[in-house]
Amino acid sequence: MILRTYAEPDREAVIALWHAAGLTRPWNDPGRDIDRATSTWPELFVVAAAEEVVGTAMAGYDGHRGWVYYLAVEPGRQGEGIGRALLAEAESRLTALGCPKVMLMVRRGNEGAHGFYGGLGYSEDEVATFGKRLIPD
């Protein structure tokens, strides 16, 4: 298994993985999310791959904070350390850009993710996140 930057032939497998990992929502078009990520910070979109893509981490840096999205591991490969490795790679790439802090959002109800992030040094911030859609997908 290697960690490498997303490449266009990965697209179909990545979207299938996001569906399988339960990360897709009707209001986010995963193909458009990939287009936007690859046109802004292509090197911050990391995949874990053996013969097939088995995990993803899509990060971005806004000049103040780094953000990680779409951290996902193929359901049959969870618990092998792939998620930890992907997050560490995203952190390392953000750090290399001078990013001082990394953030991420966890959907309500995804309690499993709390244990995962908590064990990797992440703590819950005392903030509510507000969002407003600018472009409907």
Ligand SMILES: CC(C)(COP(=O)(O)OP(=O)(O)OC[C@H]1O[C@@H](n2cnc3c(N)ncnc32)[C@H](O)[C@@H]1OP(=O)(O)O)[C@@H](O)C(=O)NCCC(=O)NCCS
């Ligand atoms: C969350 C996710 C990315 C973790 O990836 P993973 O490859 O299964 O996790 P790892 O094997 O790297 O686990 C790293 C550590 O976190 C722990 N961990 C993993 N899942 C956990 C959970 N649900 N609760 C508590 N700890 C957990 C592991 O035990 C391991 O700790 P250890 O080394 O001390 O044993 C994966 O479960 C996943 O894709 N979930 C569905 C999508 C999702 O919810 N993504 C997060 C969106 S915010």
